[in-house]
Amino acid sequence: MSRRRSAGAVPVIVLTGYLGAGKTSLLNHLLRHPEARIGVVVNDFGDLNIDAGLVVGQVDEPFSISGGCICCLDDDTSLEDALTALAKPRLRLDAIIVEASGFAEPLTLARMVTRMGHHRFHLGGVIDVVDATMHASTVDTESAPPMRYAATTLVLVNKLDQLSAADREPAVEAIRKRVHQRNPRLLVVGTSYGRLDPALIFDPGSGGEAGSDVAVNGDGARPIQAELPIRELIRQAYAEAAEKELNAETGIDSEAGIDSEAESAPVHRHAQSVTVTGEGTADPDAVMDLLEDLPAGVYRVKGSILVDDRTGSRTYGVQAVGPNVYVSTAPAQAAGWDSQVVVIGEGFDEDAVRARLDEALRTGHASAGSVGCDPAGSRGVERLRHHIRLHA
Numbered sequence: 001m002s003r004r005r006s007a008g009a010v011p012v013i014v015l016t017g018y019l020g021a022g023k024t025s026l027l028n029h030l031l032r033h034p035e036a037r038i039g040v041v042v043n044d045f046g047d048l049n050i051d052a053g054l055v056v057g058q059v060d061e062p063f064s065i066s067g068g069c070i071c072c073l074d075d076d077t078s079l080e081d082a083l084t085a086l087a088k089p090r091l092r093l094d095a096i097i098v099e100a101s102g103f104a105e106p107l108t109l110a111r112m113v114t115r116m117g118h119h120r121f122h123l124g125g126v127i128d129v130v131d132a133t134m135h136a137s138t139v140d141t142e143s144a145p146p147m148r149y150a151a152t153t154l155v156l157v158n159k160l161d162q163l164s165a166a167d168r169e170p171a172v173e174a175i176r177k178r179v180h181q182r183n184p185r186l187l188v189v190g191t192s193y194g195r196l197d198p199a200l201i202f203d204p205g206s207g208g209e210a211g212s213d214v215a216v217n218g219d220g221a222r223p224i225q226a227e228l229p230i231r232e233l234i235r236q237a238y239a240e241a242a243e244k245e246l247n248a249e250t251g252i253d254s255e256a257g258i259d260s261e262a263e264s265a266p267v268h269r270h271a272q273s274v275t276v277t278g279e280g281t282a283d284p285d286a287v288m289d290l291l292e293d294l295p296a297g298v299y300r301v302k303g304s305i306l307v308d309d310r311t312g313s314r315t316y317g318v319q320a321v322g323p324n325v326y327v328s329t330a331p332a333q334a335a336g337w338d339s340q341v342v343v344i345g346e347g348f349d350e351d352a353v354r355a356r357l358d359e360a361l362r363t364g365h366a367s368a369g370s371v372g373c374d375p376a377g378s379r380g381v382e383r384l385r386h387h388i389r390l391h392a
C-alpha cells in the first residue's frame, strides 16, 4: 500500500463498517488525542450529514460529503477535492481520516484513494469497525467470509461491553477466524466505544509489538486497547501471504497494488434513506415508538430532537442500530431546524416512515412539565431518560 507514498505525504486512514458499528465513536476517540493534527472527511448516507454534526474535537468543520455513499458517486472529485485541500503542507496534518458511510465497500474506497495518485497524500490504512453483537446477522451472512476483509488493514470488533464478560473473547475469536479465512494476516482487535490507542495510529515510529492484538484482558471485564502502530498493521496486512490470498480471491495484481483494474469490484448494496427535520418541540413518545420497534426494512436511525421536559427545552441525541437504542443529551441544533432524524435501511416504506416522522417532529408538542395533561409527552421523556441510564 505504501509503494506510491511520497516523502511527507499525509496518510489517509479510511474508517469503514456497517451502519451503526461505531465509526463515529472511533473517530471521536481518535480526535481527542491532543498531540496529533487530524483532518476529517465524513460521508453520510442521508441528505443531512448527521455524522458531521456528531464529530467533536480539534477540527473546526469536518469536510462533509452527504446525499449518498462516496464509493457510489459518479465521480470521485468531491473526495479528491477534500483530500487535496486537507493535505496542503501549511495545515501540517499528521493524518486525514475519512469516515465512510455504513454501506461503503472498503475495497472500492481503498482503490479510490490509491488511484488518485496524489503526491501529498497516500492511503495509510483501512480500519473496518465491526459491531460484535450484530455482525453475524448483518455483514457476515454468507457461507464465504465477506470480501471486505481483503482490503482491510485492521478489523476493530466494537461494542464488547454489550456482551457478557464471558462472551467477549469468544466473540472476537469467532470473528477473527472468519476474517482469517479471507486474509490470514489481518489483525483483529476487540474494544468498546472505539477505544483504539490513538498514539499508535498517528505516530508510526512509536513502537508497539507485533502480534499483541489481545481482545480482552485476563478477567474479561474490560477490553484492552490495540497496541500496534498503523505502519506495522499495514506491513503485516499486506505481507506476502495476504497478497497471495488477495490475488487468488479478487483478481487483484499484487504488483500493481489495490488500485489495479480488477473486474471484481464489490457490488454496492441498495440502500434507502429518509431525512425529516422539524421546528419546535418533538413528540418523544412517538420518536421512541419508532426507535424501539423499527419498521420493516429499517436498520439505522440517527438524529437529534428538541423536547420539552421538566427543566425546559432540551435536545436529545437519538439513535437505533437494529434492536439497540441509544439516547444521549446533545447540544441544541445550530442549523435552521430544531430536530432532525435520518432513517436508513433497505426495502422499507419511505412514505409511511416519512409520515410518522413528520407527525413526531411537527411543531409544538405539549410540554412534559404539565404531566397531568400530557401523559404521552411525560412518558416519552421518561423513555428517553431510561435509555440514557442504560448506557450511563
Ligand SMILES: Nc1nc2c(ncn2[C@@H]2O[C@H](COP(=O)(O)OP(=O)(O)OP(=O)(O)O)[C@@H](O)[C@H]2O)c(=O)[nH]1
Pocket (backbone or CB within 6 Å): 017, 018, 019, 020, 021, 022, 023, 024, 025, 026, 051, 101, 102, 158, 159, 160, 161, 162, 191, 192, 193, 194, 300, 302, 319, 321, 326, 327, 391
Ligand atoms: N454500548 C456501546 N455503544 C456503542 C459503542 N460504540 C458505539 N456505540 C453507540 O452506537 C451508536 C452508533 O455508533 P456510531 O459511532 O454513531 O456508529 P457509526 O458506525 O458511525 O454509524 P453510521 O455512521 O450511521 O453507520 C451510537 O449511539 C454510539 O454511542 C460501544 O462500544 N458500546
